[in-house]
Amino acid sequence: MGITKRDFLKIAGVSAIGAGAVPASKAIAGFKDQVGPNKEALTGERWAMVVDVRKCPEGCDDCAKACHFTHNVPEFTYNKRHEIKWIWHEKYVNAFAVPENEGEYVDKATASRPFLVLCNHCDNPPCVRVCPTQATFKRKDGVVMMDYHRCIGCRFCMAACPYGSRSFNLKDPRLGLDHTHYNKDFPTRMKGVVEKCNFCAERLAVGKIPVCVEACKHGALAFGDLADENSQVSKLLRENYTVKRKPELGTLPMVYYIVR
Amino acid sequence: MLELEKAIKGGPRYWAWIVFLLAVIGAGTLAYLLQLRDGLGITGLSRDVTWGFYIAQFTFLVGVAASGLMVVLPYYLHDYKAFGKITILGEFLAVGAVIMCMTFIFVDMGMPTRVLNVPLYPTPNSIMFWDMLVLGTYLALNLVIAVPMLAAEYRGKQPPYYILKPIIYLSIAWAPLIHTVTAFLYAGLPNRHMWLTAILAARFLASAFCAGPAILVILYLLMNYFYKQENNMKAVGKLAQIICYAMIVNMFFLGLEFFTAFYSGIPGHKHSIEYLFFGLHEHGHTYGALVPFMWTSLVLGVTSAIVLVFPGARRNLSILVPTLVVLVLAAWLDKGVGLIIGGFVPSPLGHITEYSPTLPEVLITMGVFGIGALVITVLYKIVAEVRQAANS
Numbered sequence: 001m002g003i004t005k006r007d008f009l010k011i012a013g014v015s016a017i018g019a020g021a022v023p024a025s026k027a028i029a030g031f032k033d034q035v036g037p038n039k040e041a042l043t044g045e046r047w048a049m050v051v052d053v054r055k056c057p058e059g060c061d062d063c064a065k066a067c068h069f070t071h072n073v074p075e076f077t078y079n080k081r082h083e084i085k086w087i088w089h090e091k092y093v094n095a096f097a098v099p100e101n102e103g104e105y106v107d108k109a110t111a112s113r114p115f116l117v118l119c120n121h122c123d124n125p126p127c128v129r130v131c132p133t134q135a136t137f138k139r140k141d142g143v144v145m146m147d148y149h150r151c152i153g154c155r156f157c158m159a160a161c162p163y164g165s166r167s168f169n170l171k172d173p174r175l176g177l178d179h180t181h182y183n184k185d186f187p188t189r190m191k192g193v194v195e196k197c198n199f200c201a202e203r204l205a206v207g208k209i210p211v212c213v214e215a216c217k218h219g220a221l222a223f224g225d226l227a228d229e230n231s232q233v234s235k236l237l238r239e240n241y242t243v244k245r246k247p248e249l250g251t252l253p254m255v256y257y258i259v260r
Numbered sequence: 261m262l263e264l265e266k267a268i269k270g271g272p273r274y275w276a277w278i279v280f281l282l283a284v285i286g287a288g289t290l291a292y293l294l295q296l297r298d299g300l301g302i303t304g305l306s307r308d309v310t311w312g313f314y315i316a317q318f319t320f321l322v323g324v325a326a327s328g329l330m331v332v333l334p335y336y337l338h339d340y341k342a343f344g345k346i347t348i349l350g351e352f353l354a355v356g357a358v359i360m361c362m363t364f365i366f367v368d369m370g371m372p373t374r375v376l377n378v379p380l381y382p383t384p385n386s387i388m389f390w391d392m393l394v395l396g397t398y399l400a401l402n403l404v405i406a407v408p409m410l411a412a413e414y415r416g417k418q419p420p421y422y423i424l425k426p427i428i429y430l431s432i433a434w435a436p437l438i439h440t441v442t443a444f445l446y447a448g449l450p451n452r453h454m455w456l457t458a459i460l461a462a463r464f465l466a467s468a469f470c471a472g473p474a475i476l477v478i479l480y481l482l483m484n485y486f487y488k489q490e491n492n493m494k495a496v497g498k499l500a501q502i503i504c505y506a507m508i509v510n511m512f513f514l515g516l517e518f519f520t521a522f523y524s525g526i527p528g529h530k531h532s533i534e535y536l537f538f539g540l541h542e543h544g545h546t547y548g549a550l551v552p553f554m555w556t557s558l559v560l561g562v563t564s565a566i567v568l569v570f571p572g573a574r575r576n577l578s579i580l581v582p583t584l585v586v587l588v589l590a591a592w593l594d595k596g597v598g599l600i601i602g603g604f605v606p607s608p609l610g611h612i613t614e615y616s617p618t619l620p621e622v623l624i625t626m627g628v629f630g631i632g633a634l635v636i637t638v639l640y641k642i643v644a645e646v647r648q649a650a651n652s
Contacts, residue, residue, distance in 0.1 A: 081306030081613065094609045117609070126450050132388035133377040152377050153300075153370015155310040156388055162451030164608040168310055168370065171301035191299035192370030249450040 040207035044225030046123075046142045047199055048254040049213070050236045051116050055220035058114055064088050066215035067197070072188045074169075074176025084167040084176070086197040087212055089114035096245060110259065116221075118212075119144060119165040119197035120245060120253030127157035127166065136194070141225075142254060143199045153192040162249050166196045199223075226254070267645040268638055273486075281634045288627010291620040292367060300370060303621040308613035309604040311368070313625050318364035320471070320596035321632075322442045323464060325357035325398065327472020329435035330502050331495075336428055342495040345647075346480060348413075351406035352639040353476055354435075358399040360632035367624055387444045394438045401431040414646045439464045446603065454532035454603040457520075463513045464595075470506035471591035473499050474584040479640065481581065487644045497574045500584075504568035507587060511561055514594075536602040540612055547605075547612045550598055557593035560586045 067073070067087045076082040092106070095115040121144045127136050128144060135150035136157050158166045172191045182188070186202060189195055200210035208214070213221040224231030233256075236242075242256040295302050305312050328350030334340035335347050366372055383389050405427055412419035443461035446452065457463075477499050484491050521529040534540055537555065539548020564587035573579045606612050617625070 081308075082301055083307050090609055094611065130386050130388070130449070132383050132386040132392075133374075133381045134383050135377075150374070150377055150381070151371060152374045154365075154368070154388065155370070156386070156445075158310040159446075159452060159603075160449045162608050164308070167307055168305075169299065170303075170305060170307075171299040191301075194370075246451065251450065 038206055042204045042207055042209070044141050044231075045227035046225060046254070047121065047204075048142070048224065048226045048233050048256065049118075049121075049199075049210075050222045050233050050242065050256045050258065052220045052222070052236075052240075052258045053113055053115060054258065054260065055218045056114055056116060057218060058112075060114075060218070061089070062215045062217060063116065063212035063221060066211045070183050070200075070203075070211045071186055071198075072173075072177055072182050073195075074173040076171075076176045082170045084169065084173060084195065086167075086195075087116065087118040090117050091115065096243070115257070117163065117165070117245070118255060119199070120163055120251065120255045121197075121199055123252035123254060124250060126160040126162065126249075126251060130156045130160040132156065139201075143201050143204075144196075145198055145201060146193075146195055148187070148189050148193045148195065151193040153194065155194060157194055162246055162251060163253075166194050168194050264642070267642045270641065274641070277637065278634070281630045281637070284630035285627050285634065288624050288630060291623035292627065294620055295367070295624065296372070300368075302618060304615050304617045306613050306615065308607040308611060309601060309615040311600055311604065312615050313617040313621055314364045314368040314628075316596045316600040317625060317628070318361050318368070319442060319464075319600060320592055321357045321361045321364070322395070322439050323468025323591075323595065324472045324475055325354045325361065325395075326435040326439045326465070326468045327476065328354045328402070329432060330469055330473045330499065330506075331476065332428065332435075333432050334498075336425075336432065340498070342492055342498060345492065346476070346495055346499075348406050348409055348643055349480055349483075349640065350476055351402040351409075352643065353472075353479065353636060354402045355399060355406070355639065356632045356636035358395055358402070359635055360628055361395060362399075363628045363631055364625075367628065387441065387448065391438075391441050391445060394434070394441050398431070398434050398438050401427060401434055405431060410643060410646055413650065416650060436465055439468050446600075451528070451608055452603050453528040454599070457517065459513055459516060463510065463517075466506055466510035466513055467591045467595055470503045470510055471588050471595075473503050473506075474588050474591075477503070478581065478584055478588075479636070481577065483640055483644055487648060489644075489647070491577075493575065496577075496580070497571075500568055500574040500580060503584070503587065504565060504574075507561060507565040507568065507591075510591070511565060514558075531606055532602045535605045535612070536598050540606060542606075542612045545612075547614050549614045549616060550601065553593050554598050557590045557598065561590035561594065564590060 064085075064087050068075070068085070071086060073084050073086055076084070092111050092113060092115055095117050121138075121142055123138075123142065125136075125138055125144050128138050131137075132154060133150050133152055135147045135152070136144065137147070138144050153168070155168055158168060169189055169191045173189050177188060200208070200212075203209065203211060209223050210221075213223045222232045222236055224233035226234055226237070228234060236258065237256060240258045242258055244253045244256055247253070303312060328347075331343040331346045331350040335343040366375060369375060378389060378392055405424060408424060409419045440461045443464040446455035447457065447460040449455060477496055481491060481496070483489070518533065521533050531540065535547065536550050537558075539546045539551050541547075564583050567573050567579065567583045568587075573583065601615050605614070
């Protein structure tokens with residue numbers, strides 16, 4: 001049996017009275033205002049993203065740049081093996097099929113178009129299933145999260161992810177950051193833990209949409225709650241034919257693609 | 261009267277071997293300190309190939325640990341008396357193998373200081389949780405059985421079978437379990453087609469029951485050679501027969517994988533096998549670093565199985581021993597190299613990243629093998645000394 005937060009506050013309050021410093025009731029009331037959920041936080045039942053591939057121009061990398069800066073994702077350009085990435089572009093055949101299926105009859109425009117890939121925040125995530133410490137877990141609103149402080153670095157989740165969405169810090173990620181120019185509001189990681197896209201959980205908590213969506217000047221990305229009929233993503237899914245990556249695996253990915 | 265501290269002392273050859281092992285362990289430890297400081301980036305691992313040499317050795321050694329079953333089961337369930345004196349060796353080999361398994365898992369961890377998070381946050385939906393549980397239990401079972409057995413042998417008394425028998429029966433059921441659960445680590449992952457096969461656990465067991473007993477026979481013969489004891493050729497011949505059948509079954513299972521992959525023609529099923537045996541093409545390059553190893557494994561495996569079919573070869577130590585060495589090498593290349601690394605190529609995004617271990621990685625691997633060899637040397641030496649004292 002551990003001490004709950006409530007017990008702790010009681011003890012703390014009683015101690016405060018004992019010390020005659022601050023009246024207990026006042027201390028607790030003041031503290032409560034600072035904890036509790038942010039009233040501005042965005043809440044949803046089932047967060048999802050829609051990528052409109054038609055609007056995604058070749059050569060544009062704004063979303064990935066914004067994401068990687070916001071989340072202090074290190075850059076190890078000298079060695080591709082150590083690469084860390086949360087969101088990036090792949091070719092159609094890599095994102096959706098296996099290279100062999102790149103037949104000569106695939107529509108050339110589709111085949112050459114950049115396809116944005118990121119964590120799918122699956123409704124049935126294999127990474128969560130295999131994690132031996134619950135360091136990776138799914139929130140009620142569908143966001144698949146990583147606890148960098150609990151991860152033991154076994155990389156079972158990376159073997160389990162069918163989308164290659166996870167990266168492992170093979171070396172100290174802080175070596176790949178510009179120490180004069182990084183986001184001080186988001187924690188850096190240490191070597192030996194796995195990381196990936198978190199659907200900007202830290203931004204949702206303060207009422208902001210994911211930074212990749214915000215950074216896209218072409219309107220190719222939409223984010224919202226699938227449980228809400230009026231959300232932009234629900235509308236897009238109603239009005240367009242969409243596909244998901246490897247739906248046959250039963251992972252129920254929550255990133256949808258409008259291809260044409 | 262034999263005392264334990266005497267049992268672990270020996271002649272110059274023994275000490276030379278111990279010093280050699282300590283040197284290997286020392287080199288591995290230094291390399292591990294480097295890995296601890298700089299991270300797993302000092303290995304050949306990458307974003308695409310996230311498990312390599314360490315996990316492959318772990319997988320191979322779980323098989324070695326399970327293989328004691330091939331002497332324990334015939335002795336206790338079928339009263340096959342010839343294996344009587346070998347069962348303890350099988351159990352002590354399992355002890356050494358499980359210790360190596362656990363060490364390999366440990367050195368593979370990105371955050372080794374957090375190893376206790378696994379028992380602290382028990383997660384039944386993770387196979388790794390179960391694997392830790394079954395391996396730990398198996399280690400305990402083997403110690404609990406082998407130590408009193410040896411003590412009884414030393415005192416010239418009957419072992420306390422009324423307590424030991426139920427534990428022995430449990431360990432007989434437990435041995436296939438450890439390798440099955442280890443196979444489940446891989447066989448339940450969506451989109452890792454090489455492992456996503458219902459026959460994976462069966463393949464693991466087949467290769468375990470040929471390579472493991474082969475190592476056991478080699479160790480048994482070595483022990484008798486150093487202690488000038490007579491070999492029980494009935495036991496050796498029977499084990500060689502078991503090894504032969506297990507290798508044939510192992511090869512048959514591999515053939516099944518080939519059929520399903522290539523006759524169905526499903527790209528995902530074919531890719532990893534193609535990578536291992538023929539090489540894959542991307543951007544005009546052919547990637548096939550493992551091709552020579554896999555063919556070596558195949559040829560050596562088939563050859564050793566064919567040789568072992570002949571009773572004459574099984575009776576003749578100068579043929580049997582090299583054949584067993586070749587068989588172990590074949591099984592090790594298949595499982596300790598190909599199976600784990602092949603599962604990661606191509607990546608889920610269809611890219612090809614090749615893997616080869618680095619020098620520090622090899623040193624750490626050798627160091628872990630050194631620890632296992634040291635444990636097994638000492639345990640086997642105690643057995644040999646006990647038996648010598650009993651004979652004199």
